[in-house]
Amino acid sequence: MSKTAALNPSCQLVVIGAGPAGLAAATTAAKLGVDTVLLDEQPAPGGQIYRAITETPVTKRSILGMDYWHGAELVTAFRSSGARHVPGTTVWSVTREGEIGFSVGGAARLIEAERIILATGAQERPFPIPGWTLPGVMTAGAAQILLKASGMVAEGRVVLAGTGPLLWLLAAQYLRAGGRIVTVLDTTPPANRRAALPYLPNFLGSDYLGAGIALLREVKARVPVIGDVRSLRLLGENRVREVVYQSGTAPERRIGADLVLLHQGVVPNLNLANAIGCRQEWHEDQLCFVPVIDAWGTSSIERVAIAGDGAGIAGARIAAERGRLAALEAAHRLGRIDAYRRDAEAVAPRRAITRFDKGRRFIDLMYRPRAEHRVPQGDTLACRCEEITAQQIVEAVKLGSTGPNQMKSLLRCGMGPCQGRLCGLTITELIASARGVSPADVGYFRLRPPIKPITLAELASLPKSEAAVQAVVRG
Amino acid sequence: MFRRLPEPAVAPVSITIDGMPVEAREGDSVAAALLAAGHARCRSSSVSDAPRGPYCMMGVCFDCLVEIDGAANRQACMVRVAPGMRVATQDGRRELRA
Numbered sequence: 001m002s003k004t005a006a007l008n009p010s011c012q013l014v015v016i017g018a019g020p021a022g023l024a025a026a027t028t029a030a031k032l033g034v035d036t037v038l039l040d041e042q043p044a045p046g047g048q049i050y051r052a053i054t055e056t057p058v059t060k061r062s063i064l065g066m067d068y069w070h071g072a073e074l075v076t077a078f079r080s081s082g083a084r085h086v087p088g089t090t091v092w093s094v095t096r097e098g099e100i101g102f103s104v105g106g107a108a109r110l111i112e113a114e115r116i117i118l119a120t121g122a123q124e125r126p127f128p129i130p131g132w133t134l135p136g137v138m139t140a141g142a143a144q145i146l147l148k149a150s151g152m153v154a155e156g157r158v159v160l161a162g163t164g165p166l167l168w169l170l171a172a173q174y175l176r177a178g179g180r181i182v183t184v185l186d187t188t189p190p191a192n193r194r195a196a197l198p199y200l201p202n203f204l205g206s207d208y209l210g211a212g213i214a215l216l217r218e219v220k221a222r223v224p225v226i227g228d229v230r231s232l233r234l235l236g237e238n239r240v241r242e243v244v245y246q247s248g249t250a251p252e253r254r255i256g257a258d259l260v261l262l263h264q265g266v267v268p269n270l271n272l273a274n275a276i277g278c279r280q281e282w283h284e285d286q287l288c289f290v291p292v293i294d295a296w297g298t299s300s301i302e303r304v305a306i307a308g309d310g311a312g313i314a315g316a317r318i319a320a321e322r323g324r325l326a327a328l329e330a331a332h333r334l335g336r337i338d339a340y341r342r343d344a345e346a347v348a349p350r351r352a353i354t355r356f357d358k359g360r361r362f363i364d365l366m367y368r369p370r371a372e373h374r375v376p377q378g379d380t381l382a383c384r385c386e387e388i389t390a391q392q393i394v395e396a397v398k399l400g401s402t403g404p405n406q407m408k409s410l411l412r413c414g415m416g417p418c419q420g421r422l423c424g425l426t427i428t429e430l431i432a433s434a435r436g437v438s439p440a441d442v443g444y445f446r447l448r449p450p451i452k453p454i455t456l457a458e459l460a461s462l463p464k465s466e467a468a469v470q471a472v473v474r475g
Numbered sequence: 476m477f478r479r480l481p482e483p484a485v486a487p488v489s490i491t492i493d494g495m496p497v498e499a500r501e502g503d504s505v506a507a508a509l510l511a512a513g514h515a516r517c518r519s520s521s522v523s524d525a526p527r528g529p530y531c532m533m534g535v536c537f538d539c540l541v542e543i544d545g546a547a548n549r550q551a552c553m554v555r556v557a558p559g560m561r562v563a564t565q566d567g568r569r570e571l572r573a
């Protein structure tokens with residue numbers, strides 16, 4: 001499986017992340033003659049949406065569905081593009097000057113790039129409810145990774161809880177694979193329908209409409225779905241045993257569970273963009289921060305572009321198109337193509353974006369998760385690593401700690417190994433709600449490199465001379 | 476908690492978890508191998524010693540930290556199994572401070 005790539009100490013373009021945006025960006029740029037390197041954390045291309053696309057043990061294509069297999073085309077095009085792929089790479093720092101620090105195969109390396117495209121994708125929104133740290137509680141995305149990468153399906157009493165398209169997709173995939181689901185606890189607030197309704201006409205023209213309705217029908221025909229679920233709690237000692245919830249105004253109910261899969265949407269993975277200092281702003285519909293970018297994906301730092309869901313959630317098809325746009329701009333700025341050609345080549349991607357973006361607003365508003373499941377209370381953990389409760393955060397706010405970074409020094413939240421990756425949004429929203437202001441006014445953790453833990457042994461291996469950097473890197 | 480689809484025959488990979496032999500499959504992450512072997516819990520937390528297990532499977536949460544071939548605090552979801560790999564669940568405060 002292992003692949004070798006001789007890596008120069010510098011190149012024209014480094015793309016970080018091999019999901020749809022990164023694959024399309026690297027392919028487009030390399031085909032235009034740009035010297036391109038694609039760094040990716042996973043051992044095989046695809047990102048999370050097309051995870052294990054080249055090696056999944058799930059060969060019955062109907063299980064994962066056509067939207068998944070679409071990813072194979074991107075990988076095929078990438079492989080013949082001439083871009084160099086360095087899998088199994090952890091990027092721990094990127095500077096404004098274009099120096100990228102990463103580890104691969106237990107050794108640290110530096111590479112300099114004239115331009116950088118961040119295609120770091122999305123991660124699942126935290127679901128901070130009582131009991132969410134118990135073993136046997138995972139995200140729907142985690143279950144999907146187990147299915148794609150290892151052909152594993154949950155068994156026993158499996159409960160799905162939450163809201164958003166991915167929850168239904170996972171349910172359908174499980175059913176197709178012969179899995180059983182005890183129930184789906186749908187936490188979508190019914191009031192969302194009213195907010196989303198004005199955007200329904202646009203959604204009616206969406207490619208996703210038919211597929212979405214079919215998916216809901218497929219699941220609802222075979223699994224009891226309980227709507228308007230609130231006050232979700234998970235109970236157990238050494239692992240999860242019970243789910244407690246309320247549906248509407250009905251009294252509290254309990255169901256036994258061996259595995260609980262949570263999901264309430266995805267948010268951009270902004271760690272690298274944040275650590276480089278790219279400007280970001282609060283997106284009220286999507287309830288998350290998104291980077292500020294121009295029509296080509298260029299961030300507030302001129303050398304750095306951001307493409308794909310890391311630039312705002314828009315789905316895999318748009319991610320690939322945004323990757324292409326960022327690559328065209330990179331090729332233009334690097335002198336490979338003139339502005340005329342760049343604009344001409346951008347017509348098709350822009351048209352595709354318009355098409356696939358139909359109904360995005362409807363979906364965003366329809367699946368906006370409840371405040372109660374985003375902003376925890378009392379002794380529910382907000383920060384899993386340092387085990388900081390919601391109450392501790394609220395008290396710190398009362399004592400005058402008004403931002404995530406002060407919170408960090410006071411409570412250590414965001415200072416555990418995840419460095420705020422998971423709790424960042426929760427902490428921001430908690431502070432915002434305690435202060436009665438918008439998350440936009442609170443801001444986000446300021447991240448500093450290394451953004452991923454790096455061992456001393458890896459650091460010690462950092463080559464001191466250019467020649468050493470030319471060493472063969474094992475992926 | 477999880478079962479494997481019967482579909483294709485993926486090559487087995489022998490590892491040990493807390494000294495017990497376990498048969499994982501090629502392409503499994505260590506976290507997948509743990510879950511397939513029924514280990515929902517892979518460590519206890521650094522502050523309150525509470526049980527934890529893989530949550531995100533994509534490198535975000537750091538709740539899957541285990542010891543792999545003697546090195547502590549490795550993200551089990553980000554490391555692939557290899558023949559003869561020794562995996563050990565972790566307890567308490569042996570937490571990595573970044």
Ligand code: FES
Nearest residue numbers: 532536537539552
């Ligand atoms: S399961 Fe979240 S980091 Fe491994």
